[in-house]
Amino acid sequence: MKRPSLLAIFLTVFVDLVGFGIVLPLLPTYAHSFGASGLVVGGLMASYSAMQFLFAPIWGAWSDRVGRRPVLLISIFGNVVSYGLFAFASTLQGSMALWLILISRIAAGICGANITVAQAYIADITPPEDRSKRMGLIGMAFGLGFIIGPALAVLGQSLMGKVGPGLLAAGICAVNWVLVWARLPESLQPGQSKEAVRRSRLGGLGHVLSQPVVGFLVMIFFLATFGFTTFETTLGLLITRNFHLTETAAHNANAILFSLAGLISAMVQAGPIGRLVRTLGESKLIALSLVIFGIGLLPVPWIHGHGALDWAGLTGTEAVEWWMLLVCVALIAIGAGLTRPPLFGLISLLSPDHERGATLGIAQSAGSLARIVGPLFAGAFFDQHPAWPYVTCAILAVLTGGAAWWRLVGRVTLPRTAGAVS
Template identity: 35%
Template sequence: MRRSALLTVCLAVFVDMLGFGIILPLLPFHTQDLGGTGIWVGALLTSYAAAQFVAAPVLGSLSDRFGRRPVLITALLGSAISLALTGVAGTLATLLLARVVAGAFGGAIAIGQAYVSDFTVGKARTQALGMIGASIGMGFVFGPAIGALLADLGFAGVSFVAAGVALANAILGYFLLPRTTPAAAGAPARRGGGNPLTALRHALGNATLRPLLLVIFAFTFAFVGMEATFALLGAERFGLDARALGLVFAGIGIMMAIVQGGLVGRLSGSFGNRKVAIAGALLLAAGLVILPFVSPWVGYPALGLLAVGQGLLTTTTSALIAEEGGAELGGAFGVSQSASALARALGPLAAGALYDVKIPLPYLLGAALALLAAALLVSRRRGGTAPATPAETGQPATAS
């Protein structure tokens, strides 16, 4: 039953990311068609991250109180609505509204992470969270590729296809997602639980969660800074055109999926999540330091270091969050997704500004942040206060 539940949740997250990724290749061009400039493209991407920053802790906390299944299905339906709204958007303001709606319902990742954590513990939990990460990565690999293939349908047509995929995902989830009740379901809401800023402040006040949230912010900021500027660096230093850049990013996504889907669970079982996370941070830092100074033949291995480091970090920090989340596991994952969303909103802006000053600067800043993440992980001590989950006690999650 647990394996079936895991595969179902992974499928739901994969298809959700697939639908989101389908429209990405065409979004900047549609923005230009509506009269938008580069700042509008940036605003559309930032609005999604900003809305996710606000909404993710709320959705996560709701899944603690009412169960993962209904909240995840609601998030999947919200994705379908946002994609349909994107398809009919005839003005920049409407398109911006669609991206805000998409971000507001973009909590499927946090809920999916909490979902699989309800069924697993220890090495099995890290492997399950790695599969969630691999599902996300593969959704972003295949989504843009499908969007490019469907480009002849026009932006509206591609958006409606993506909306149909998202709606089918929600319907499939309704029939296949297992009914579980997390430990906090039905419990009174924590004071300020509906306020994402209060939830974030509460998490930052937790001595065991705070360093993990800072680690997540730091390495995500570092990685998205590379994502935001590598197209420029790749064209200038490596002579890559748009097609080659697409292949490079697809390769990064596939490598991360391989790491998260298989390698990280084995390493975690042998060395523990914290040590593997430290190794991931060091690999990420090394790749960022090397990348802006070398030829393509050295640059591609550096990108490999980046991909492996990011894959190790993403999964193991999620597993460490699960260790400390306790009965409010959904809320903890929601706040961690907020930390990631904040980094995704700020990272590209800072990296772009630094790149204009001197090309290596965003990469060196990213490396410094990755080293900061490693230092925080080295100094971190597990609080050991998180209540046992049903999986840890050997008891199955109860039916809702």
């Protein structure tokens, strides 16, 4: 395997998530300053994931036919344009700004679906026995993107004002395009793309779900993403309520907690994931990671305290409550971080070479769908009782882990010396 290829793919996903992390914390306040209602803000937030849901299978299937490299180059260029539009929108006012932000988020969601192609590229250039470990690079890029993105948003805004974050994201994507163009060779073998099967979107979904194990893995990814999105959506609301925080203190605490979660997730996927796959196997690791996630999620709504999350808060009289919450967040991050690499490793191993991109695209769409419906569920249940989203998703995670153990452990035989099997 050529190291530049792996580095370029890692940076492609990393930059996608950095761009997402730059825009995400700014989007609600930007939109609100332009007169957007809560419903409009929610629509802007959902538009990115909705486009990923629609276009991930399209990018994946297209890459099976024409190759990974041209699809990545086109989608990265689209990201440059989308973040440039976001930067320009920040200089406008009123409905024109809102419409341009919506267009930029739609474009970013369409082009951000290239994560599917990056996963297929890694599967193409990685031996079966290392596939899950290499898929951990995708998860590590996710974690690092969510750590660095918000920090770059603050930096860009301080240097260039409201236009800064969008321009910074566009510039990073432009550098990434040059890197891919210069250093990324095609991963598909000659003639392999000719074997790609053309299917409609619904036909592709039906084909994937008709495969018992692969369909079950896609369902697991949907449920795992649904649970983590519920946590993302409600954590800020919950700590504001349970720790009696001001708006500023809640914002800072939420940023610290998510940075911690991203850091832990990245460390898990960069370090022990390969060793754990070799020791436990993909099936056991998926099941155990879901249980860890559920155990971390369940106690969160019952942790109460007073005082901000800062050095004084971690050493003063309320230190126990904050440390309890930090431990729960760490467990959630570990569980979530250990789920994705073996899950996508299994999917890639069980997919024929000429359908791998399309199959990974369907799986990625399932995650995007979870990011659309998850916030709606989380908000509605949180309004009824703050504990309901956490209890529901914790139980769901543990039950899914049990189902994964029963359905996968000892029942799925994987090739370790050859290509993928159908």
